[in-house]
Amino acid sequence: MTRDLYEEIDPRRVNLRKLCGGGITSSMESCVAAGxxxxxxxxxxxxxxxxxxxxPLLIFERGELQNFVNAFNAGEI
Incomplete structure (x- = not known):
């Protein structure tokens, strides 16, 4: 059975940290907030x-984010 993190967690109660670096254009830095x-x-x-x-706030399991990072590093996305 798949867990529904959106039913378990209120993401607005999580303290987010701003993470920046790089950018799509030379005039704008890319930033996300994560916690x-x-x-x-x-x-x-x-x-x-x-x-x-x-x-909008998205909730991921750590393993889901690791799969994303692995696919990105492998050039799959």
Whole structure:
């Protein structure tokens, strides 16, 4: 059975840290806001730091993000 992290976690209660680097264009740096869910170190919340509180917040399990990073590093995406 697949877990529904959106039923388990209120992402607005997670303290997010702004992470920046690189950019799509030379005039704009790419930033995200991310944080680990307290009490659930396998749940990560990610949002768009430029949108602030208006940003949609996405919740991922740590393994899902690792799969994304692995596919990116392998040139698959």
């Amino acid at each position: 680990v869910v307290p009490g659930n170190p396998d749940a990560i919340v990610i949002g768009d730091s430029k949108l602030g509180e208006a940003s």
